[in-house]
Amino acid sequence: MPSDKESPETKPLNNNNSNGNGGSVPSKPKIQPKYSIHRDVLTHEVVIKQTGYAARDKSIPSSLRNCWQSWNFFALFTGVIPILQWLPQYSPRRDLPGDIIAGFTVAIMNIPHGMAYGILAGVSAGNGLYMAVFPVLAYMFLGTSKHISIGTFAVASMMTAKVVDTYANVDDHHHLLPVDAFGLQSNGTATASPLLLLNSSAVADSVSSTTLSPFQLLNSTLNADPITKIEVATSLALTVGIVNLLMAFLRLGTLSSLLSEPLVNGFTTAAACHVVTAQLKDVLGISVPRHKGAFKIIYTVIDVIKGVPQTNLVNFGFCMAVIAFMMICNEILKPRLSKKCRFPLPAELIMVIGGTLISKWFNLYVDYNVNPVGKIPSGLPEPVLPRLDLVPKVAVDSIAIAIVTYSIIMSMGLTFAKKHGYEVRPNQELFAMGIGNMVGGCFSCIPMACSLSRSVIQDQTGGVSQIASLVSASLVVVTLMWIGPFFSSLPRCVLAGVIIVALKPMFMQAKELKKFSKQGKLEMFTWISTFLCVVIIDIDIGLLIGICISLLALYIKGLKPYSCLLGYMPEAPGIYMDLNQHRNAMQVPEVRIFRYSGSLNFATSLFFRRALYEAVGLDKIPPTKVSSSNSNSPSKGSKSSYSPVSQNGGKAINGKLEETSGAFKVLVLDFSMLGHIDVAGCRTLTDISKELKVRGARLLLASPVDRVYDTLVHSMALSEGPFEIFPTLHDCVEYANACRTA
Numbered sequence: 001m002p003s004d005k006e007s008p009e010t011k012p013l014n015n016n017n018s019n020g021n022g023g024s025v026p027s028k029p030k031i032q033p034k035y036s037i038h039r040d041v042l043t044h045e046v047v048i049k050q051t052g053y054a055a056r057d058k059s060i061p062s063s064l065r066n067c068w069q070s071w072n073f074f075a076l077f078t079g080v081i082p083i084l085q086w087l088p089q090y091s092p093r094r095d096l097p098g099d100i101i102a103g104f105t106v107a108i109m110n111i112p113h114g115m116a117y118g119i120l121a122g123v124s125a126g127n128g129l130y131m132a133v134f135p136v137l138a139y140m141f142l143g144t145s146k147h148i149s150i151g152t153f154a155v156a157s158m159m160t161a162k163v164v165d166t167y168a169n170v171d172d173h174h175h176l177l178p179v180d181a182f183g184l185q186s187n188g189t190a191t192a193s194p195l196l197l198l199n200s201s202a203v204a205d206s207v208s209s210t211t212l213s214p215f216q217l218l219n220s221t222l223n224a225d226p227i228t229k230i231e232v233a234t235s236l237a238l239t240v241g242i243v244n245l246l247m248a249f250l251r252l253g254t255l256s257s258l259l260s261e262p263l264v265n266g267f268t269t270a271a272a273c274h275v276v277t278a279q280l281k282d283v284l285g286i287s288v289p290r291h292k293g294a295f296k297i298i299y300t301v302i303d304v305i306k307g308v309p310q311t312n313l314v315n316f317g318f319c320m321a322v323i324a325f326m327m328i329c330n331e332i333l334k335p336r337l338s339k340k341c342r343f344p345l346p347a348e349l350i351m352v353i354g355g356t357l358i359s360k361w362f363n364l365y366v367d368y369n370v371n372p373v374g375k376i377p378s379g380l381p382e383p384v385l386p387r388l389d390l391v392p393k394v395a396v397d398s399i400a401i402a403i404v405t406y407s408i409i410m411s412m413g414l415t416f417a418k419k420h421g422y423e424v425r426p427n428q429e430l431f432a433m434g435i436g437n438m439v440g441g442c443f444s445c446i447p448m449a450c451s452l453s454r455s456v457i458q459d460q461t462g463g464v465s466q467i468a469s470l471v472s473a474s475l476v477v478v479t480l481m482w483i484g485p486f487f488s489s490l491p492r493c494v495l496a497g498v499i500i501v502a503l504k505p506m507f508m509q510a511k512e513l514k515k516f517s518k519q520g521k522l523e524m525f526t527w528i529s530t531f532l533c534v535v536i537i538d539i540d541i542g543l544l545i546g547i548c549i550s551l552l553a554l555y556i557k558g559l560k561p562y563s564c565l566l567g568y569m570p571e572a573p574g575i576y577m578d579l580n581q582h583r584n585a586m587q588v589p590e591v592r593i594f595r596y597s598g599s600l601n602f603a604t605s606l607f608f609r610r611a612l613y614e615a616v617g618l619d620k621i622p623p624t625k626v627s628s629s630n631s632n633s634p635s636k637g638s639k640s641s642y643s644p645v646s647q648n649g650g651k652a653i654n655g656k657l658e659e660t661s662g663a664f665k666v667l668v669l670d671f672s673m674l675g676h677i678d679v680a681g682c683r684t685l686t687d688i689s690k691e692l693k694v695r696g697a698r699l700l701l702a703s704p705v706d707r708v709y710d711t712l713v714h715s716m717a718l719s720e721g722p723f724e725i726f727p728t729l730h731d732c733v734e735y736a737n738a739c740r741t742a
Contacts, residue, residue, distance in 0.1 A: 082143065103471025124376070263530050378482065
C-alpha cells in the first residue's frame with residue numbers, strides 16, 4: 001500500500017512549491033460570507049488592559065539577558081558554515097546527476113569566460129581561470145545561495161582593471177631576465193632594451209652624475225619599487241575581502257537595499273560600455289595607450305578612431321567571424337537545441353578551441369601579427385600572501401568594488417532563492433564573500449562576483465546545490481593542470497568577440513528605462529544620471545554620484561509620505577477609502593479623517609503639519625468658526641446623516657453639488673500606516689490639539705501600532721498631550737459621531 005508521506009529520496013532538495021498547472025487552485029465560497037459585530041466602542045487603553053499588553057523592555061540588562069538565553073553554539077556554528085545545514089539533506093541519487101550535468105556545463109563556460117575576463121582585468125588569462133577554483137570552493141562551504149555561479153564578472157573585472165592600471169608600474173617581474181639588444185627577453189617577451197632605456201634623459205643625467213656603470217644604474221632604477229599588475233590585483237582582492245568582513249561584522253547586509261534597481265541597472269549598462277571600449281583595440285588589432293582618471297572612455301575612443309587606419313585586417317576579420325558565429329549560436333541554434341537536448345551548445349568553448357587551432361595552423365602571430373593571450377602556466381599557483389603595503393593604496397577603490405559585487409551576488413541569490421523556496425542571508429553572504437576574496441587573493445585571484453549567464457545555465461541544467469560548483473571547479477583544475485598551455489596561442493581578438501557577445505543582456509537592460517519612467521520621474525532620473533556619469537566620467541565617480549542621487553530620491557520620498565482624507569462606503573460601513581481616488585465615497589459630517597503613512601519625526605513634522613492643514617483647511621478656519629453655528633452647518637436633524645462628496649471635496653445639498661465649508665468638530669488621525677513617531681512628532685500632535693481646542697474641535701488618534709502607542713504614552717508622561725487613542729478607525733469614528741450628536 002503506498003504511503004501518503006513523501007520519502008526524502010523523492011522530495012526535492014530545493015523544496016520548490018510550484019504554483020503552475022500542478023498546483024491546487026484556491027476555491028471560492030459558494031455563498032458570500034457576512035459578519036456582524038455588536039460591541040461597545042473601545043478605547044485603546046481598555047484594549048491594552050484586557051489583552052494584558054506589556055511594553056517590551058529595552059534596557060541593556062534585558063537585552064543582554066535575552067541574547068544569552070537565545071545563545072546556541074551549534075546553531076551559530078552551522079549558521080556560519082551553511083553547508084552543514086543542507087549537506088545532510090543532500091541525496092546523491094536524487095540530486096547528484098543534475099549537479100554533475102550543471103557543473104560540467106558551467107565549467108565549459110568558465111574556461112572562455114575566465115580567460116577573457118582575466119585579460120579584461122589587466123592580468124593574465126590564467127588568473128581568470130583561477131577564479132573558477134579557489135573563491136568557488138570557499139563560497140561552497142560558506143555561502144547560502146545554492147544556484148549562483150561564483151567567479152569572474154565583466155563589471156568587477158573592469159573595475160579591477162582601473163585599479164591595476166593606476167598602481168602597477170611594471171607588467172611582471174620579467175624585467176630581471178637577460179635582455180638582448182633587440183629588446184627581447186630570454187623567454188621571447190618583448191620589452192624595452194637597455195640601450196633604449198639609457199637614451200632617456202633621466203638615466204642620461206644620472207649616468208653623468210654617478211660613477212656606477214650603465215647596467216648597474218639601470219638595474220637600480222628598475223628595482224626602485226616595482227609593482228606588478230598581479231600584485232595590485234591580489235592586494236585588491238584581499239582588501240575587498242577585508243571590507244566584506246567588516247560589513248558582515250557591522251551587520252550591513254541590508255546595504256544592498258540602498259542600491260535601487262534603477263541605480264544597479266544603469267550602472268551595469270554603463271559599465272558594459274566601458275568593457276566594449278576596452279575591447280576595441282583587440283578587435284581592430286591596434287595599440288592604444290591606456291588612460292586613467294575622468295573622461296578616459298572619451299580619450300580611448302578618440303585614440304581608437306585615430307588608430308583605425310592601422311587596423312590589422314586579419315585580426316578584425318577573425319573577430320567579426322567570432323561575433324557572427326556566437327550570435328548565430330545564441331540566437332538560432334541554442335533555442336532550437338534547448339527543446340531537444342538538456343545540454344546547451346558550448347559555443348564559447350567551441351570558438352576558443354577553434355580559434356586556438358586556427359592560430360596554430362596558420363601561425364597567425366608570426367605571419368599576420370595577431371596577438372595571442374600569452375603564456376598560461378600549467379598547474380595551480382602556490383599560496384602567496386598579497387603585498388600588504390598596497391592595501392592602503394587600494395582601500396578606497398575596494399569599497400566601491402565590495403558594494404557592487406555584493407549587490408550583484410545578492411540580487412542573483414535572492415532571485416533563485418525566491419524561485420526555489422529557500423533563504424539567502426545577507427550578512428552570511430558578506431562573510432562568504434570576505435573569506436572567498438581573501439583566499440582568492442592568496443592564490444593570484446581578482447575580486448570575486450557572480451555571472452548572470454552562468455548562474456542561469458546552472459539552474460536550467462538541473463543544478464540544485466553548490467556541489468555543481470565543486471564539479472565545475474574540478475574540471476577547471478584538470479584544464480589548468482594539463483590543458484592550460486594549449487590555449488597560449490589563442491588570439492586575443494577571439495576573447496574580445498566572446499566578451500562583446502556576452503554583454504548583450506547587459507545592453508538590453510536599457511529597455512528597462514521605459515519601465516522606470518512609468519514608476520516615477522525620480523527612478524528615470526536615477527537611471528539616466530547614473531548611466532551618463534559612469535560612461536562619461538568614470539566608473540567609481542559615476543557610481544558615487546548614482547548612489548548620492550539614489551539616496552536623495554529615497555530621502556525625498558520619505559520626506560513626503562502619502563497622506564489623504566478618508567470617507568466611508570455607504571454599502572459597507574466601517575470601510576474607509578481615499579476621497580480623492582473614490583468618487584462614491586462619503587464624508588462623515590463634521591468629522592475629518594486624515595490618514596498619514598510613513599514616519600512622524602523631527603524631519604517630517606513640518607510636512608505633516610503642512611499636509612494636514614492643506615487637507616482639512618485648518619489654517620483657513622477662524623478660531624470661532626467651528627464652535628459657532630452657521631447656515632452651512634448641518635441641522636440638528638441631519639447630524640447623523642452622511643453627505644456624498646465629489647472628487648474635489650464638494651458635497652450634495654438638496655440634490656445640488658456645493659463646496660464644503662471646511663467646518664468640523666472632530667479631527668481623526670488614522671495612524672494605522674504610521675511606522676514610527678518620536679518626541680518631536682508627539683509635540684507636533686500636542687500643538688495641533690491645542691489649535692483645535694481654540695477652534696472648538698477635538699483630536700482623536702486611531703489604530704496606532706504598539707511601538708507608536710508606547711511612544712505616545714511615554715510622551716504624555718513628559719507633559720505632552722493628553723491624547724485620546726482608539727484601537728480601530730471605526731471605533732474612533734463612532735466615538736466622534738457620538739460626541740458630535742451629544
